[in-house]
Amino acid sequence: MSALARSLSTTLYGRRGLALALLLAPPLLWLGIVYCGSLLALLANSFYGLDEFSGVIKREFTLKNFVELAAPANRDVIARTVGMAAAVTVGCALVAFPIAYLMARYTRGWVRAALYLGVMLPLWSSYLVRVYAWKLLLAREGVVNWMFAEAGLSWLLQGILAVPGIGGPSLSISSLGTFIVFVYIWLPFMILPIQAALERVPQSLIEASADLGAHDAATFRKVILPLALPGVIAGSIFTFSLTLGDYIIPGIIGDSSLYLGQVVYLQQGTAGNVPLAAAFTLVPITVMAVYLAVAKRMGAFDAL
Amino acid sequence: MKNSHRTLGGALALAAAFAVTAAYAAGPRQSVGKGEGRVDIVAWPGYIERGATDKNFDWVTGFEKSTGCKVQVKTANTSDEMVALMNEGGFDLVTASGDASLRLVAGGRVQEINTKLVPSYGKVDKRLQNAPWHTVGGKHYGVPYQWGYNVLMYNTNVFKQAPDSWAVVFEEMNLPDGKPNKGRVQAFDGPIYIADAALYLMTKNPALGIKDPYELNEDQYKAALALLRQQRKLVARYWHDAFVQIDDFTNEGFVASSAWQFQANILKSKNRPVATVVPKEGVTGWADTTMMHAGAKHPNCAYKWLEHSINPKLQGDLAAWFGAVPVRLEACKGNKLLGDDGCARHGLNSFDKIHFWRTPVANCKTQGGKCVPYYRWVSDYIAVLGGR
Numbered sequence: 001m002s003a004l005a006r007s008l009s010t011t012l013y014g015r016r017g018l019a020l021a022l023l024l025a026p027p028l029l030w031l032g033i034v035y036c037g038s039l040l041a042l043l044a045n046s047f048y049g050l051d052e053f054s055g056v057i058k059r060e061f062t063l064k065n066f067v068e069l070a071a072p073a074n075r076d077v078i079a080r081t082v083g084m085a086a087a088v089t090v091g092c093a094l095v096a097f098p099i100a101y102l103m104a105r106y107t108r109g110w111v112r113a114a115l116y117l118g119v120m121l122p123l124w125s126s127y128l129v130r131v132y133a134w135k136l137l138l139a140r141e142g143v144v145n146w147m148f149a150e151a152g153l154s155w156l157l158q159g160i161l162a163v164p165g166i167g168g169p170s171l172s173i174s175s176l177g178t179f180i181v182f183v184y185i186w187l188p189f190m191i192l193p194i195q196a197a198l199e200r201v202p203q204s205l206i207e208a209s210a211d212l213g214a215h216d217a218a219t220f221r222k223v224i225l226p227l228a229l230p231g232v233i234a235g236s237i238f239t240f241s242l243t244l245g246d247y248i249i250p251g252i253i254g255d256s257s258l259y260l261g262q263v264v265y266l267q268q269g270t271a272g273n274v275p276l277a278a279a280f281t282l283v284p285i286t287v288m289a290v291y292l293a294v295a296k297r298m299g300a301f302d303a304l
Numbered sequence: 305m306k307n308s309h310r311t312l313g314g315a316l317a318l319a320a321a322f323a324v325t326a327a328y329a330a331g332p333r334q335s336v337g338k339g340e341g342r343v344d345i346v347a348w349p350g351y352i353e354r355g356a357t358d359k360n361f362d363w364v365t366g367f368e369k370s371t372g373c374k375v376q377v378k379t380a381n382t383s384d385e386m387v388a389l390m391n392e393g394g395f396d397l398v399t400a401s402g403d404a405s406l407r408l409v410a411g412g413r414v415q416e417i418n419t420k421l422v423p424s425y426g427k428v429d430k431r432l433q434n435a436p437w438h439t440v441g442g443k444h445y446g447v448p449y450q451w452g453y454n455v456l457m458y459n460t461n462v463f464k465q466a467p468d469s470w471a472v473v474f475e476e477m478n479l480p481d482g483k484p485n486k487g488r489v490q491a492f493d494g495p496i497y498i499a500d501a502a503l504y505l506m507t508k509n510p511a512l513g514i515k516d517p518y519e520l521n522e523d524q525y526k527a528a529l530a531l532l533r534q535q536r537k538l539v540a541r542y543w544h545d546a547f548v549q550i551d552d553f554t555n556e557g558f559v560a561s562s563a564w565q566f567q568a569n570i571l572k573s574k575n576r577p578v579a580t581v582v583p584k585e586g587v588t589g590w591a592d593t594t595m596m597h598a599g600a601k602h603p604n605c606a607y608k609w610l611e612h613s614i615n616p617k618l619q620g621d622l623a624a625w626f627g628a629v630p631v632r633l634e635a636c637k638g639n640k641l642l643g644d645d646g647c648a649r650h651g652l653n654s655f656d657k658i659h660f661w662r663t664p665v666a667n668c669k670t671q672g673g674k675c676v677p678y679y680r681w682v683s684d685y686i687a688v689l690g691g692r
Contacts, residue, residue: 050679073687080690135548139555169487169540170556256493256542258689271495271682272384 046278057274065279074263078283081260084175085243088182092239093232095183096190100231103191104198119188127185131252134181138172138253145170168255178254182243189238197231198224233300240291244284260284332418336607339373343605346389346398348592349379350626351449360641361625363618371612373605383663390414396600397609399449399592402437403663409438409445414595416443422610428631431655437662438593446595447610450619452628453589453651453658454492454500455580457563457571459553466581470504472560474535479559486538490552490561493542495678495685496661500562500588501528501535503659507585517588517659519668525676532688542689553578565650566627582654589651589658623650 012019049062068074103115122130137143148157161167161174168174201224209219247261258266260283268277295301345352352375355362364375378395380386383404390398390413400408408414419425425433428448438446458467462481472479473489491497502517505527514524541556543549546567552558553571563580571578594613596606612618619630620639629650630636636647651658668675 068683071683071687073683073690073692076690076692077686132551135551136555139551140557141555173541173556251544252548255540256689257691258686263686266495266682266686271679273679273682276683 042278042281045275046282048275048278050273050275065276068276069279069283074280077258077260077263080257081244081284082287084179084182084259085240087179088186088243089236089239091179091183092187092190093194093236096187096194096235097228097232100191100194100198104195119191122185123188128248130185131181131249134177134184135172135252138170138177138180140170140172142170142172172253173255175254175257178250181249181253182246185249186239186242189242190232190235193234193238194228194231197228197234201227230299230301233295233298237292237295237300241284241288244287332416333421333603333607334418336421337604339371339605339608340602341372341605342374342376343397343602343609344376344378344395345609346378346380346386346395348399348401349381351379351399351592351622352377353622353625358625361621363612363621367609367612371605371608373602373608375609387411387413390597393597393599394601395597396602396606397597398595400446400595401590401592402661405437405446405593405595406440407663408595409440413598414445415598415600416445417447417596417610419444419447421607422447422614424611424614424632427634428614429633432591432631435591435593435660437591437660438595446593447614448631449592449594449613450622450626450628450631451589451591451651451658451660452565452626453582453587453654454562455565455568455587455651456583457553457561457568457578457580459559460577460579462559466579467560467583468581469583470500470562470585471508473538473562474501474504474531476534476538485560487540488557488559489538490541490543490549490558491532491535491539492562493544493689495681496588497562498525498528498532498681498685499659499661499664501531503588504585505531515670516668518662518664519670519675520664521671521674522676524671529684529688532685533692536688536691564627569627569649580649582651582657586657586659587654588661590661620646623647 012022046065047061047063049058049060049064069078099115099119103112103119107115139145145154145157148154157171160176161169161171166174166176166179168177171177171180205223205227206219209223214222245261247259247265250257250259251262260280264277264280267273267280352364353361354364354375368374378389380389383401386398386400386404387407389395390408391411398404398408398414405414425447432448432451434444435448438444438448456467456470456473458472462479464480471477472485473491477485479485479488492500498520499517502514502520502524505512505524506514506517509527512524512527514520520528541552543552543561543563546564549558549561549563550567550570553561553567554574554576565580568578568580594610596603596610600606614632616630616632616635617639619632619635620642622628623630623635624639624641624643624646627650629647629652633647633652636642636652637644639646664675664678664681666675666677667673
């Protein structure tokens with residue numbers, strides 16, 4: 001046994017390439033076959049058609065699914081989902097930045113640990129429980145509505161809910177409600193990368209900026225923000241792609257307008273129209289590819 | 305009929321490119337022997353309970369003790385998932401709904417049942433013994449398990465008298481409390497709800513000539529979609545999850561919707577002012593059948609389960625648990641969990657008004673083989689929900 005081990009080590013010694021290949025083979029096979037393989041299978045499926053008579057999948061090349069993708073109803077779904085993902089990303093960035101700034105620059109010791117815990121804590125509880133909890137909070141008979149009423153601001157809430165497109169009978173039955181819950185659910189994924197980026201901004205640069213006569217606002221705009229931007233972009237990749245693929249939140253909160261994930265689920269699960277579902281999944285893949293290319297240009301991956 | 309099913313079955317098998325166990329040409333089994341020690345069942349969640357959620361609801365432990373057949377359950381959430389699992393194989397039984405059952409028969413995935421080997425089969429509700437969703441060409445492909453209906457649930461504070469028509473959820477109107485129904489009614493968000501619209505049109509607009517809500521020609525289908533688009537303006541939120549609807553009726557001020565008896569039972573148990581009614585147009589419903597895989601590895605245990613599945617105690621308990629109706633009428637009396645009014649509440653006396661759920665296919669009987677198939681229902685219902 002030890003002779004075998006010795007001969008093995010002799011063989012590998014001096015052949016670093018071979019050792020490396022042996023070490024990398026399992027994860028590469030996993031990535032190549034399980035991950036890329038299933039992705040390619042998906043791609044192939046999107047070129048198949050459905051037999052109109054029996055609803056059975058026909059394994060013949062057709063572009064019909066992509067034509068169907070461009071139908072007005074499907075374009076609506078895509079536009080709605082991408083729009084929501086963009087809005088949620090901006091919303092998350094606006095809420096997350098001050099929190100991350102506070103954590104990175106004004107706290108240390110146990111206060112920072114407590115803030116970390118506060119940000120991470122929701123991730124330890126069930127996603128579904130949190131979404132259902134929000135449904136109760138935003139309901140017509142819920143806490144948010146009650147607080148507006150107690151503050152004498154019911155007219156304000158009603159005014160917001162009367163806005164076509166984002167409003168509805170109550171917060172939990174409006175796209176505004178969907179937006180609020182999305183922002184809440186994905187917020188930690190925005191705070192943490194921004195906070196990491198802000199921590200890396202050297203104190204000396206900020207002092208230098210002040211020495212050169214810049215006000216706080218100018219320092220923030222010209223020094224801190226550009227250096228933190230890769231963190232914001234990194235966070236936005238999470239919030240954008242997670243919103244793009246989610247199919248649970250819009251099913252519970254909102255006005256029942258469908259989002260991409262739900263349509264894929266319906267086409268695949270209920271209709272058995274796997275080819276169209278596959279064509280639909282190519283939409284977020286394409287959107288994310290473009291998004292990542294732009295993010296790379298803006299330096300989101302430089303810090304990785 | 306038999307031939308067309310065989311052809312379709314062949315096409316399905318080829319397309320799926322799976323090694324299919326050929327439909328047994330030799331006919332059903334002739335005897336039940338000693339159990340194999342195990343039986344694998346694909347079932348809807350909540351259909352096969354062993355007391356894990358609530359001690360009172362257990363119809364597995366006793367079976368395992370008396371037969372020595374260990375019951376393994378794989379739950380599935382949609383009919384398509386059930387069909388897919390049965391296609392993969394490795395299971396003995398499946399609790400298939402009306403839309404899945406005929407596909408399974410057509411695909412040759414389930415075997416004919418010898419009803420003589422299920423001693424209680426003769427005691428099954430006569431109306432179900434030869435139901436078309438499990439009987440093809442005079443052959444039985446399963447044993448009925450449970451059924452239920454999709455009723456109109458309404459708020460009794462708003463409706464002092466039960467509404468007699470689905471119009472309250474389809475047409476813009478003022479409800480008895482003087483306020484409009486807009487934003488206060490709900491509809492189901494599954495594509496099969498198109499059939500509910502068609503059912504309403506059957507009575508409202510007989511000129512369309514709809515004979516069966518699951519068999520719609522191009523014109524009838526368009527009329528149903530137009531009605532649903534009109535309804536979209538009234539419905540602020542559709543329901544698909546029973547518990548979300550329960551919450552909507554509690555916290556969001558919804559007062560009328562299609563629903564399962566299940567939601568009404570829970571809302572009533574919380575003293576909410578709701579009741580259910582079967583409107584004059586009739587209702588849609590579902591009927592499930594336990595079917596046996598063509599290549600079942602544990603046929604003896606499977607036959608033992610089939611017999612067990614229709615014993616009155618199990619049937620009554622399950623009906624209480626699921627808000628459904630037993631397939632054996634004697635299960636309706638003397639069951640503690642169900643109560644003596646349970647069956648009536650769950651739809652027993654409305655059987656003739658129920659249009660049981662089926663998958664719409666192009667080749668339909670009532671419209672001369674020119675019907676809109678199900679995959680189009682899905683795409684178009686997505687468009688309706690999106691306001692198109």
